[in-house]
Amino acid sequence: MVREIHRQFIEKIEGFKIVGMASNGIEGLQLIKDSKPDLAIIDIYMPHKNGLEMLRGLRAECLFLDVIAITAASDIETVHMVLQQGAVDYIIKPFTFDRIKKSLEKYKLYRLKLKGKKELLQHELDQLLFMNGVEEKESDLLPKGLNVNTLVKITAFISHEKSPVSAEEVAERIGIARVTARRYLDYLEKEGKVKIHVQYGGVGRPVNRYGI
Missing domain, CATH: 3.40.50.2300 (Response regulator)
Incomplete structure (x- = not known):
């Protein structure tokens, strides 16, 4: 039971x-x-x-x-x-x-932060070591305005796609605004979780696409 x-x-x-x-x-x-x-x-x-x-x-x-x-x-x-x-x-x-x-939820964030890394900087290790304190707030672990559930959804979506995706595709799939999707993607790129692939061709500006 x-x-x-x-x-x-x-x-x-x-x-x-x-x-x-x-x-x-x-x-x-x-x-x-x-x-x-x-x-x-x-x-x-x-x-x-x-x-x-x-x-x-x-x-x-x-x-x-x-x-x-x-x-x-x-x-x-x-x-x-x-x-x-x-x-x-x-x-x-x-x-x-x-x-x-x-x-x-904290375990998910812990695994997300380790994904794709071979080495850790001291501040990254400090963050992982102290993230299990029950009084620690999620906002202390992520930039203001970012949510761990949304971050996990976006990472899972990108990792399951065979080719890099755009911020617009991420926004449509997850159900968030494109500007919000771009904030999450910028964070993931800064953390080394995704890579930017610039797509040229057609009329207009090049499109940034994101892949693992």
């Missing part, structure tokens, strides 16, 4: 897809080996192999996926050990939908 509630919560958050659910730590470890997800959400109190043992098993086998713990375990020792094993967040039951949504 708890797994089903978690599934319903997660499927309401855009950008996430459930690839499988496990009833215990042994099943969970095998499921991760088979499906290779980007992110695993684990409990601590699981039969056969608890969440901490499962997490240690993941690290021992060099399965470097990201992990969020959602659990009733609130003692300092457990929290500390789970975070030591590299969990990106720790949510204590009972929790609200808004709490898990905030966690997953």
Whole structure:
């Protein structure tokens, strides 16, 4: 029942897809080996192999996926050990939908900022390291007026297109104004997430098109 509630919560958050659910730590470890997800959400109190043992098993086998713990375990020792094993967040039951949504939205932004990068500057790393603070506002992570959901939608749209797209095409696909689309595209180009391809030909000014 708890797994089903978690599934319903997660499927309401855009950008996430459930690839499988496990009833215990042994099943969970095998499921991760088979499906290779980007992110695993684990409990601590699981039969056969608890969440901490499962997490240690993941690290021992060099399965470097990201992990969020959602659990009733609130003692300092457990929290500390789970975070030591590299969990990106720790949510204590009972929790609200808004709490898990905030966690997953920040995770999306974290992955977006890492995409396509081979190295990080210090200020970029600082931003990633401190973005998990629950009091931090989304506006602190993006330029004023930009929204993480829209940013993810635009990035996903461009990455799935076979050829570069214009700001007008992005605006039409996402449902935003062209000037707004251009602001997001300028930000993505500045961050190195997209590249500009100038299209010449015909009458008028050249058209900037954007691709991954």
